Amino acid sequence: MATAPLRTDLLEVRHRRDLPPRPGRVAPWPVWLPVGAPARTAVERAGITELWTHQVAAADALTARRHVVLTTGTASGKSLAYLLPVATAAVAAPAADDPVRWRRRPATSLYLAPTKALAHDQARVCAELAVPGWRVATVDGDTDPADRQWARDHAHHVLTNPDLLHASLLPQHARWASFLRSLRYVVVDESHRYRGVFGAQVAAVLRRLRRLADHYGADPTFAVVSATSSDPVGSAAALTGIPADELVAVHEDGSARGRIRISLVTSELAPEAAAAEVMAERVRDGEQVLTFVSSRRLAEEVAAAGNAVAYRGGYLASDRREIERGLADGTIRGVAATNALELGVDIAGLDTVVMCGYPGSRAAFWQQAGRAGRRAADADVLLIARATPLDAYLLDHPGALFDQPVEATVLDPSSPAVLGPQLAAAAQELPLRDGDDRWFGATTRSLVQRLTDRGLLRRRPDGWFWTSPGRAVDRISLRSTDARSIDIVVESTGRVLGTVGADAADLVVHPGAVYLHQGETYLCDDEGWDPESAEALVRAARPGYLTQPLVDADVSLGPPEAHRPAGAGRLTYGLGRVSSTVTGYLRRDEVTGRVWDSTPLDRPERVLTTSVTVLTVPGAGEPLSRTRLDAGTHALEHLVTGLLPALTANDRYDVGSHSWLSEEGEAVVAVFDRRPGSGFAASAYARGDAWLTAARDRLEQCDCVSGCPACVLSAGCTSSRPLDKATAQRLLAVVAPTVVD
Structure with missing residues (x-):
């Protein structure tokens, strides 16, 4: 089926790239x-x-x-x-x-x-x-x-x-x-x-x-x-x-493919609303359309508005098979899905794929785009940009999406925080012996000695043995360096809605928090989560507001492992100490986002030892008040953290950030791995020049006056500090004065 023209009253095409048809070999x-x-x-x-x-x-x-x-x-x-x-x-x-x-x-x-x-x-x-x-x-x-x-x-x-x-x-x-x-x-x-x-x-x-x-x-x-x-x-x-x-x-693909038209577009409507309009129109025209959205709730809403069915995490295998059969036989013309569909359903050969916002990495973008196109038929891929620094940057620099290779996978298999506990698990399976470094790498012997010194392993003539009566694997979470998790439980029924890592529980289920689950809202009780029972009790409620935690944080870097200039500033990388305390929360109107009030909390300090990259920026020309310089530093933090996924393939939650002014009046921005051993802070250091240049370009090309979601505003910010776009721009001119190829 030939692709339909884009509605000019709904979408503004900022860039278009055609992938030519490819004959099969x-x-x-x-x-x-x-x-x-x-x-x-x-x-x-x-x-x-x-x-x-x-x-x-x-x-x-x-x-x-x-x-x-x-x-x-x-x-x-x-x-x-x-x-x-x-x-x-x-x-x-x-x-x-x-x-x-x-x-x-x-x-x-x-x-x-x-x-x-x-x-x-x-x-x-x-x-x-x-x-x-x-x-x-x-x-x-x-x-x-x-x-x-x-x-x-x-x-x-x-x-x-x-x-x-x-x-x-x-x-x-x-x-x-x-x-x-x-x-x-x-x-x-x-x-x-x-x-x-x-x-x-x-x-x-x-x-x-x-x-x-x-x-x-x-x-x-x-x-x-x-x-x-x-x-x-x-x-x-x-x-x-x-x-x-x-x-x-x-890597040379021999399969056949029709012509694929990829369009990067903007809309005055929210991306999901625009996507629903596109889906409804094309479904009426007889096309098969797949729309990717960011949440389960949006999948349901876009499907309802777009005359389609929803697909999201939590569906049974029978539901997935029914959707797949419906697309194959033509009885289903449209699907609105979370990215769970990337891995859940074998769907390809669609007429149109719509993405509500950049999915976070070029790998994910091409994975989703690959659902479009049959052997000989043309197909459309539409990326409807969100008002975020990353999406706005790609609109201004489409070559960063189309002309760059997919990101290399960032992982550090030698990270002591990961490999140490895994060596303990290996020892319980089969005693560790000299020569096992051929499997686990050069740091094996030093980590085994550390485990032995801590009493977790015992040296015997035929190897190192696990000494505890428990299972070593139970101390390991594959998706975190902290195996502890908190169950979020409906108090009246005992139903478990979900889990959250203990390291993030104060952000999600603090006393008085509103917890969202599949579009429904729940209130945490006045005690918050209980570390003894590893549970947070919630009750169904619709209070009319959402909550936003307020966090006091501090980052201190130990002896640096690496450092280098960044323009007239410097980048430093090493192991650091990140401390944070949830000091309270805001109540925001669930419709308008307006702040109702602020409630203080008395929560314990959480300390994380992790990898940190620190950007230090000296004075930016004529003297500025500390208030204005601090606001510019805060804006710079939002900008560079929001752009980092374009270079390191991290999800937004994979890295944390903090900014402050030094006693000498230098602007300091730190980004750190929320999960020790993930490697994203190291990648930020390695790509520092390109990272800062991308940030400078984003501010130069954003035509807002004082800051917007496409540059320095961040919906996830937990600080009440002000923002100053102009000062952030001056700071970037110090550390990214020239274009990096």
Whole structure:
């Protein structure tokens, strides 16, 4: 279907980029997959008579037992590229010269996805492929004991997630010995999702897996599947621990694609309102449209206004399948979704994809855009910009979106905050020994000694042993360096609405806080969250206001690990101490945002030791009052923190920030990793020149008078300090005086 013209009364096109149509390129069937082979027969029975070039390249390398990094586009058939060798190995007859073939299990494989939904979706793909004799099982926290035992004892291909691998399969590896002994392949899907602390934790889990597989005599081949990345091999090496020179990159996409028209647009309406209008109009015209929004509530609202259905996290697998079937057979014309759909439903070939705001990274942008386009048909992608510094910057600099590679994945697998507890878990699984640094890296010995000094490990002649009666893995949260979490519980029913990390609980469930859940509002009780019970009790209410915590913070940097000039200022990086106290909260009208009043609180100080990058700016020309200079420093903090995701691929909550004036009158802005070990502060330091230049350009190109959400205003600010755009601009002129290529 030809794409419709954009409504000029609704949308203003700021930039347009056309991706030309791409003819498909096919390759001959692999010689190891002859006519009549079970996997080939199954594929041909599904109507696939030819393979794309990248599918054959990846499948050939995996069959030759070479590790592969596969980074072709969305809906390019990546699953088939690794499933062909995986299924073929599983159903192959044992070699006649194998002396222990009578007791060896057929080749097994492990598939890891960052979400349960994606693993279940992959199970559906495997079921549809239906290779005779190939046994596939999904194992996660919801799997009953009998099915889990069947998977351990009989499945060839087990689909799961890193959380279960970490907390169940590896600690109980003796039960999985038969499976691990025959482990031929490990598939790490959506690997670009493993970044920051989550990425570092999963990297350690994969090293534990490789170590245990080696213990059982296996040497699995890895297929690392990712969105396009600027350094896919380097990222895969950091994630898996496999040397980069042992990884084969397959990135040239051989699949066919129609012309894709990508438009960056603005609207006088809110992005979601404009998106609903576009969706409704195009659905009426017979198109199939997918709109991405930022929250579950907005998914429901946009779907209702746009004559569409909603898709969001929390839907059952049956609901996802119904949506998928409806799009496939044409009975569903529009879907409004949170980014959960990126991983939850296999949808591609749509006429139009609409994004309500930049999704935070180029990887996510191209992942969402990849849902548009059929083999020969044209398609539209619309990014409706929000009034944020990041979106505004991309409107002014579209080349930063279209002409730059997708971000490299930021993760630090050697972070002591991550690797130390993971080494304890590894020691409980199998005593640590000299030489285990080949799995865990050069810092292994020093961290083991630290754990021994603390009494967590004990040295014996045959290695280092875990000494506690508890489970080491229970002290680790894969998505944080703090395993503690607080349940948010409805007092009257006991229903758990959600969880929040203990480190952030005072921000979310302090006394008197309004908690939002799926568009409904709840009030926290007067005691706030209870550290003893690890619960925060709430009750359903509609008080007419929302709450905003007020925070006093302080950042102190220890001995710097690195420092360098930034124009006439300087950037410094190192380990720092971040202390914060929630001192009260504002009540804001839920409709207008107007502040009703302020309520003081007496909450304890929270201290975080984490990586910090500090920007120090000397005087900005003619003397300014400390009041004005402080307001400019505060505005600068908002701006540079809001722009950081354009360079480091962090989510907004991944980094915290604080700003102040030194005794000498210097402006100081600190950004820090909210989760120690995530690596984003280090990335900010490394990209400092480009980061500050982007901030300078944003202020120069923003035509507001005194500051707006597209430059220095931040809806998430917890301070009552004033803002001064003009002074922020003067400060940036000091540290970013020239354009950086």
